[in-house]
Amino acid sequence: MTAGTRPTVVLGHVVTPTTSGTDGLLDIPSGAVAHTDGTILDVGDVQDVLARYPGALVEDHGDRFIVPGFVDAHVHYPQIGMIASPGLELLDWLERFTFPAEARFADDIHADRVADFFTDQLVDNGVTTACVYATVHPGSAEALFRQAQRKNLRVITGKVCMDRNAPDDLLDTPSSAVEDSVALLERWHGVGRLEYAITPRFAPTSSDAQLTALGELAASYPDVVVQTHLSENTAEIEQVRSLFPGTRDYTDVYDRVGLVRRRSVFGHGVHLSDRELRCLGQVEASVAHCPTSNFFLGSGMFGVARAQSVTGLRVGLGSDVGAGTSLSPLATLGSAYQASRMLGAPLGVGQLLRLATLGGAEALGVEASVGSLEAGKDADLVVLDPSGPQNSAMLRNRVDGAETLEEILFATMVLGDERAVARTVVAGV
Ligand SMILES: [Zn+2]
Missing domain, CATH: 3.20.20.140 (Metal-dependent hydrolases)
Incomplete structure (x- = not known):
C-alpha cells in the first residue's frame, strides 16, 4: 500500500472460487473485500476485515453477492x-x-x-x-x-x-x-x-x-x-x-x-x-x-x-x-x-x-492476477443483485423463493443477464 492511500472495504455476500480449491466455492455470507491501489488486500468475515483496516472507506452492499470480475x-x-x-x-x-x-x-x-x-x-x-x-x-x-x-x-x-x-x-x-x-x-x-x-x-x-x-x-x-x-x-x-x-x-x-x-x-x-x-x-x-x-x-x-x-x-x-x-x-x-x-x-x-x-x-494464463477474490490479485469485483428491480420479474420471483446459495446462483445463470450486475469494480474503480 502506498503511504496515505486509504483502503476501501466492500461488504456483501462474498462468493469466489479459490486457486487452491477445485470445484468448490468460498462462501462468506457476511463477507468483506479490502482493496487499495487496484489490488485486493484481504478477503474474509466482515468483522475481521474491518478490524484490520480501521479508517477504511466502507461500501456496503448488504446481502448482494460479491464475485470476481x-x-x-x-x-x-x-x-x-x-x-x-x-x-x-x-x-x-x-x-x-x-x-x-x-x-x-x-x-x-x-x-x-x-x-x-x-x-x-x-x-x-x-x-x-x-x-x-x-x-x-x-x-x-x-x-x-x-x-x-x-x-x-x-x-x-x-x-x-x-x-x-x-x-x-x-x-x-x-x-x-x-x-x-x-x-x-x-x-x-x-x-x-x-x-x-x-x-x-x-x-x-x-x-x-x-x-x-x-x-x-x-x-x-x-x-x-x-x-x-x-x-x-x-x-x-x-x-x-x-x-x-x-x-x-x-x-x-x-x-x-x-x-x-x-x-x-x-x-x-x-x-x-x-x-x-x-x-x-x-x-x-x-x-x-x-x-x-x-x-x-x-x-x-x-x-x-x-x-x-x-x-x-x-x-x-x-x-x-x-x-x-x-x-x-x-x-x-x-x-x-x-x-x-x-x-x-x-x-x-x-x-x-x-x-x-x-x-x-x-x-x-492470467490466473496469478485475476479470476478469484484473493489477496494480491487485481481488485476486479462484480456486485450481483438478482433480486433488484432492474431484473426480470421471473428472476426476482424465482430468487425470492430460493433457499440456498446454489439455487439463487443457478437461477441467476439460467434466467439472468447483465441486469443482475449491480456494479462492476475495475482495478479498484
Ligand atoms: Zn470466434
Missing part, C-alpha cells in the same frame, strides 16, 4: 453490431454477415466508436478481463487497446491474420501479418493491463506460409497469447482436411508450426478427438467453450467434463459474440449448463461460476 476468453468486438444475424452455419455466416461487418473496420473512426461501445458493454456485463479478436486492420486492434486502456480493463487482443478464402479487402500476407503484429505487440504488450495476442483467424483463412510465419513469430515471443479457432463445425473440419493434406488432424495443423503451447487459446474445440485433447493438455493449452455460439450456429456441443478430465487442459468460457447471442457471462453459463446436461455430464454451480472466472483466467 468475469473473464470472457473468446469474443469478437467488431461483430457486436451484427449479433443475432440469422439462418446460417459457420462458413456461410462468415461470408454473408461477418466479413462485410469486419470490412468496415478499415475506417479508424468506426473502429474507435465500436471499441468504445464494446468496452462499455463489457463493464455493464461485469466482464473485466477479455481475450478479443480485432479485424485484419491494425487500426482495429489499436482502437480496442486505446479504449481498454482508458477504462483500465484487462484486455488481450490482436489483429486478425488471414491471407486467403476471404474477400480481397480483408486479406493480408504472411509478411505483412508478421510486421503488423510485431508493431502492435511492441507498442501495446505489457502496457498497463494490456497484452497482445497473435491471432490467425483459423486455418481455412491462413495459408501454410502464413501459419508457418506466425509460428516463427510465436517462437520469438514465447510468453504471448496465441488465439485462433479450432474444430468448431463439421464442414469447417472437412475444409481443413482438404486444405492441409498430410496433417494428422485439425490440431496438428497448428501444432506442427508451433502454435500449440501454453497460453494458446482455441475457440470451440467442439469435435476434438481424444488425441487432440491430449495434445492440447500436454502443453497446458486451452479451449474457450462458447456454448451460445455453438447452439446459434448449430455447430455442436463441447464437453467440458470430458475436456477437464484431460490432464493439463485448461477450459474457459467465451461469449463468441457475434455468433454468440449474449455478452453476459451469466446467460452464457445458462447455455453451458444446458450443453453439459445434453451431453449427460451436467455442471454444478461451482463448476459453472469457475468457468467464467478462474477457469477463464487459467485458460488465458
